[in-house]
Amino acid sequence: MSDVIIVGGGIGGLSLALTLEKAGIGSTIYEATPAIQQVGVGINVLPYAMRVLANLGLEKELAQRAITTQASAYFDRCGSSLHRMPVGRFAGETSPQLSIRRGELQAVLLDAVRQRLGPHRVRTGWECTGVLSERDDEVCLSFRDRRTGQKLEPQSAKIVVACDGIHSKIRQQFYPDEGPPRYSGIFMWRGVTCGPKFLDGATMVRIGLPSVGKMVIYPIHSYEDGTQLINWVAEIEVPDPGSFCNKRDWNCPGDAKDFVDVFADWRFDWLDVPELIRNAHTILQFPMMDRDPLPRWSFGRVTLLGDAAHPLVPLGSNGAGQALLDAEALASELAACRNPVDALARYEDIRRPATAKIVMSDRAGAPDIILRDGEERVRSQVALPTGRAFPRPARAA
Ligand SMILES: Cc1cc2nc3c(=O)[nH]c(=O)nc-3n(C[C@H](O)[C@H](O)[C@H](O)COP(=O)(O)OP(=O)(O)OC[C@H]3O[C@@H](n4cnc5c(N)ncnc54)[C@H](O)[C@@H]3O)c2cc1C
Structure with missing residues (x-):
């Protein structure tokens, strides 16, 4: 026993x-x-979580496979900067913040379990x-x-x-x-795209708000040719996602054409968001849920x-x-x-x-508070595009 x-x-x-x-x-x-599957796309491991992983002796191995995030930056939907703050060791914390392929994090944990406990201790x-x-x-x-x-x-x-x-x-x-689970009214599409670095190649950015379209974008891997694997999440208010992909499933495929139009004019001098979405090699969809x-x-x-x-x-x-x-x-x-x-x-x-x-x-959306201020500023200066239809999520395969 x-x-x-x-x-x-x-x-x-x-x-x-x-x-x-x-x-x-x-x-x-x-x-x-x-078999334990490598699910999802990218994941951000905040410093408080990295402390636990470091205590398990896994920081070096994870850092080798990840991007050490240097800063978190907030932009309005016109691409103007709202706020930038250093994170992890760049903010004086004892642990770094890592952005990593979810599959890599799982693989490091699984290998450590098999080595330390023995392979027979994982029964699939x-x-x-x-x-x-x-x-x-x-x-x-x-x-x-x-x-x-x-x-x-x-x-x-x-x-x-x-x-x-x-x-x-x-x-x-x-x-x-x-x-x-309780649906939040926000639908998410998450993808990864291989492309040129944006900003300093180590910043996590949040842009916009779900009511007008929001993107969270961060690099999760650097290639030798200087390009990066960039993880992104599109969050859009979709009051009724209907019967499509209404269960949160780690591997439900999504389709760019269902949401890319929301970001059509997000061509900033530091990043072309529609191109990032169109060039994705993986897109997954999730209803945003909690309990x-x-x-x-x-x-x-x-x-x-x-x-x-x-x-x-x-x-x-x-x-x-x-x-x-x-x-x-x-x-x-x-x-x-x-x-x-x-x-x-x-x-x-x-x-x-x-x-x-x-x-x-x-x-309650506490992490979006800076973005809400930014959206209020934009609304006072720019008319909202009219006739923008809520996207319809693709039927689950
Ligand atoms: C889109 C998205 C993005 C996220 N991004 C981040 C992020 O950047 N940073 C962060 O910290 N968190 C993030 N999270 C949250 C994070 O992914 C989860 O909180 C975390 O994966 C929870 O891990 P878990 O092991 O509890 O559950 P899960 O990862 O869901 O694992 C549950 C496991 O149990 C297995 N299982 C299910 N039922 C049974 C059963 N009856 N018998 C045996 N096995 C079973 C499943 O196959 C699965 O392997 C994100 C979540 C989502 C949905």
């Missing part, structure tokens, strides 16, 4: 396996997909279907093979941590009436972590970082407490209020 079963091998589950291993606690990951193709029973010192989970639908042998552990993302099965078991904070995460020997516990709208680049903080706190409490049930309660006491605040402030 494992000490800890981790359900889900995403950024949260993999990080938890590593923080537990560092604390001398064994774990096994059960992941539903047949095991979809958890729920908590079967909990006795004195043991929790038992049911599983099936996602490809064949066949039942697999139940598995037991002293502790179970649900790291199974925004559509968590275990959360659903504890909260059967909760329903689907209300929960009154409780831990039920006996089972708890929630990462997006299973507190999915956030991705406005502040916080989701993966918060999962890393969860993983650090949970491992530390399990190492410190004799009784694992008390450890889960203490973990929840630390992390639940902290993440609830972030869910609500990101939902």
Whole structure:
């Protein structure tokens, strides 16, 4: 019997396996997909999250594969600068801010888990279907093979941590009436484009607002020929996305023609946004979603972590970082407490209020505050284009 079963091998589950291993606690990951996939496009790892990864000895390896972001800059939709601030070590923090291909981050975490815990500690193709029973010192989970639908042998552990993302099965078991995640009214298209550097080649920029079109753009990799892989996110208010791609899925393909017109006149002297979109070699689409904070995460020997516990709208680049903080706190409490049930309660006491605040402030659009001021300034000077139709998201493949 494992000490800890981790359900889900995403950024949260993999990080938890590593923080537990560092604390001398064994774990096994059960992941539903047949192979841990490299999902999504780019991701920003903020300094507070890099601190956790550095403590796991992974900073050097990640930095080699990433762009060390030097500054965060805000622009209005006419391309005029609103604000620029240094970030990470450039702002005097002890850790850097990295922008990286999501797949690279996952690969570094997965390799570290396989090396430190052993390859047999990551079991793929095991979809958890729920908590079967909990006795004195043991929790038992049911599983099936996602490809064949066949039942697999139940598995037991002293502790179970649900790291199974925004559509968590275990959360659903504890909260059967909760329903689907909450759509924010903003639809996102995310892409990567290989192209020339913009600005200094190490700045993350935010432009516009979702009501008129917003872009978040940052480089995630430099090539030897001087070009870069540039990650971008288009955020647009789409009040009713209809029945298209209404589930947040990491790999739902998108189509530039559904939204590029919103940015048609965004040709700045420092970046041509329509060209960036048209030259993309990958475009994915996501409805922007979160869930209300929960009154409780831990039920006996089972708890929630990462997006299973507190999915956030991705406005502040916080989701993966918060999962890393969860993983650090949970491992530390399990190492410190004799009784694992008390450890889960203490973990929840630390992390639940902290993440609830972030869910609500990101939902209220706190990270966009500078952009709102910029939009007000533009509105006082420029008439809004008339007749701009809301784009229609493409039907999911
Ligand atoms: C568009 C977008 C952009 C983002 N950008 C950033 C960013 O720049 N910075 C940042 O910090 N965060 C960002 N986030 C948030 C971040 O990606 C998530 O918070 C983070 O991936 C959560 O990790 P997780 O492991 O909890 O969940 P997930 O990454 O969703 O992983 C869940 C895992 O569980 C598996 N699973 C699901 N169900 C089962 C089951 N029943 N049994 C077994 N396995 C199961 C899944 O296959 C998956 O591997 C972004 C999110 C989105 C949607």
